[in-house]
Amino acid sequence: MTKTAVLAMLDELIALTILDEENVQSFKVRAYEKARRGVENATDDLPALSDTQLTKIDGVGKSTAAKIREYLTIGSVEKIDQLRKKYPPEFVALSNIPGLGPKSIKTLRAKLSINNLADLQTAIDSQQLRELEGFGATSEEKIAKAIERLGISDKNRRFPIADALPLAQALVDRWIEVESVSDATFCGSLRRMNETVADIDITIGASNGPLVAEKVRSSPEITEMLAAGDTKISFLVASGLQVDVRIVSPEQFGAATLYFTGSKAHTIAIRQLALQQNMLLNEYGLFKKTDDGKENILVASQTEQAIYAALGCDYVAPELREASGELEAAAKQALPDFIALTDMKGDLHYHTDRSGDGRSSVEEMVAAAAAKGYSYLAITDHGEDLAINGSNREQMLEHRDKIAALQPSYPNMTLLFGCELNIGPDGGLDYDSDFRALFDYTVASVHSHFDQSVDKQTQRLYNAIADPSVHSIGHLTGRYIGKRPGIELDMQTVFDALVEHDVALEINGSLNRLDAASDVVRQATERGVKLVINTDSHHKSELGRMEYGVLTARRGWATKDLVVNSWPRDKFLTWIGYN
Template identity: 40%
Template sequence: MGRPNDEVAELFQEFADLLSITGEAAYKVRAYEKAARSIAGYAEDVSTLDLKGLRRIPNVGEAIAKKILDYRETGTIRQLEAVRAKIPAGVRALTAIPTLGPKKALVLYEDLGISSVDELAEAIPAGRLEGLKGFGAKTEENILRGIELMRRAGDRVLIDVAMEVAEEIVAALSPLARRCEYAGSLRRSRETIGDVDILAAAADSGPLMETFAALPLVAEVIAHGDTKTSIRTVKGLQVDLRVVPPESWGAALQYFTGSKAHNVRTREIAVRAGLKLSEYGLFDVESGDLIVSATEEEVYERLGLPWVPPTLREDGGEIEAALRGELPRLVRLEDLRGDLHSHTDLTDGIAPLEDMVAAAAAQGWEYFAITDHAPNLFMQRMTDEKMLAQREAVHALGERHPDLTLLHGTELNIDADGEVDWPEEFLSGFDLCVASVHSLFTQDRDTMTRRIVRAVENPGVHVLGHPTARLIGRREPVDCDWDAVFESCARHHTVVEIDAFPDRLDLPADLIRRALRYGVKFSIDSDAHATGHLANLRYGVGTAQRGWLTPDDVVNTWPLDRLRDYLGTG
């Protein structure tokens, strides 16, 4: 089932959106938005907290805490239902479109009677929005792009959503199986997941299938059989369980991990060797004898290949590299010595500095950077005085954590022309500066390229944060000449970030491989806004692996002295 914190957070974000439509005071809308972020990022399970415990969540006052208790007891929030009743379902449907805000959705409904995504997709090219206040050509273009983005996402979910479901199922089934793992696109660390594939090995599939179909997260059993059972979760995600004999485990895991294109290539190699490869094993074509099937390693070895890491199995050159003996030793989570991008409640994080540092220290890292937002992101209300006071607090905390070097940094805002928040003399006081695009995402290609390159060339900027500024399923990447950006990053020793937040995973894997050609170095960062977000680094590592990165390519696997030398801050 979905994490209770996420379910409650979604309700309060919806509350905020609906209050915005009804014209409620901005401060009240912001209060629910802040509460939603805080609840989502809070480490403790809200379903286990009493009123006093809920009040300890940042931005959760007594009124909101009581609404959470109301939801736990009744399955709904009465005040939210009352607001929902005031707003037509058609308007709520339109607000699901990325780039279309709630107020514009209400205008479309009231002025044009548009009450569905399909109606809006037809109305724009038909010219029905022409002359409607606030809906110029650029707005129409953005809405159409948002509709395309939403349709492309379809029923796919972000990797963390799928992972939570997969790990819950694997934990429930493992005691009944010889082996049990998730496979498919999730094992390959794809950014979004359609169906979750679970593979188990057991002599008797019956207990596994019965237990799987009866799990609390199951809303519907789609199909039930001896070798495969499919269910749909309460959140609408399809999960397929396949059970194979223990002796077929390796071949089955290789087959069901995919990708399809990779499997085609391995089967072609088998055919040329007079063999047949399937989910049941590797067989001699003439005799029909089983040759190997128990482990993935022996299947690949019999094909003349080393074991290929799942994150590379996309027919992106991994077969050729394997045949040449040139598969990279991919970066792993345990290689990371620190995190170079995090936030506290001084800006838009929900945890105080002390808690974020304690969580980082618990990771056993060598270093940790605190990089709260700079003043040009106006809603964060940062000032020079606040930042300097935080620096003193960071230095004091460092004395309490002698095994963890704390780096005081900031996340700068790259403005329309490529300038950043502070002048060079102020920036020189930071240990580390991340610079990111936070606005004006639809600038044309040449303008955006000049903007980012100018920031990259700034001697006070060390890391280019979430470079494409995309939000998966909600905002397209910025349009940019990435070759020009990567060439500049390599020349100026500006590190390119792989932001590990599941809705970012930015830089994406295809651009990582492109940047590698220029000799770019990368950081895998959590961009944590809560202590629990540090765990997202696993998804950043998966993306880095898909980009073929080795530990040497990732600067936060390096010792601190080497990192500082590269950044020029030593």
């Protein structure tokens, strides 16, 4: 909570400084942005840090450390208060309008006394903008249009990954089939598996760019065209989501995807690394500078792997590119042994139509898991406490027999009779302890009562974790990304409990959940908490979510040794006490 507030303070400082310096990337702005990233990657307990420790945070120097201290002590920062007087919030908000930067809005204020959105609208209505030096009729119309769309496309609007990824995948799947296309991928924060994205970036490698561009420009999803060139095309779709498409030659595909994937901070870091080696990196390739500095000789461009290799680095997968230590580790060939999709040996949160919300039969669900080549599978339909979706004791025992009857047909996959237990408001679980002991494997999860205090929620989780029947905690916070916030917890206490009771923390692969979140996973990994990556499938078509769970785990630097369902069958069955 404190860190979130400090980050918000730094965000405001950045926005105000951009205006004050009239430059979105002045050195001071970039310094603040770097400091913000440092704080983001630092400990949650900022007040516990001394002034010296604060300046140890990457990018935080004396001045920023003093501002953070000031904020933590008195809840405000003098510098920000001063800047607010010069630039009130409703004036700063004008910079959310696409196409308007700091220079423009300050010109508008100086020449037309525009201090807020209403002033701007009035000026546009009376066609005053087009008379200004540096503006024109076209600019005025563009700004008017941007304001009209503001509700659906301001610069800060973000979309849940569950909305963006399926569309991006569908577009890529379609365009990769177009004549002369050698490769295509979505990039940006979506490829890095961020939980929310501002837009969809797609890079296409093609020998016949204009032909592909024509195909892209005629896509049926387009509700509004923003830019329609032969190499760069931008459009909006009905949801308001913006799609940016770049078409490059097949030889440039690697350099282009590396650049368009970002993150911005990772891009800057890797370009600095190139500079140190007397090389130049841009979206067209990695180039060696000749001794006279006049010429650049291409070193690598076709694949991202070749570029990292030429820089002396291990390959850094997209989901790791957040400038949180990955490049330093890759340069030393010291990236940890992260979990990979091919390591996964089983799914341990898995529903059938025994659950009210399940939509495939147990036979279908087991067959789908077997097709994945899994060595073990826990079928975890809801316990009795979930009134509509749950099962009573009789139904559960009948279900157990059904699962047991299927086992002989699957000699290579151990079927576990499991349950998704509901964690009640105080941490109570379904059935009674004797009945719960009948399950081979359980995942306990929160499904309701989201509005209790941090202390109460933490105690609630502790009680569930401490129960001997519990093997894992499902979707830790119960959040739905972009729709419902999760419960608030004291994470360190939860991690301690998980370690103490040897219970695994789930990473749920549903795109609506991705819970535990990658930043939580990273802290949990550092604490040595065991992890489990699941699909929470309710239909036979949902097993592919394992990939998203694994990517989220990798974003959280989860190592293979901690992920219990990557373990060989014997080791895993021993861990759960199965015989």
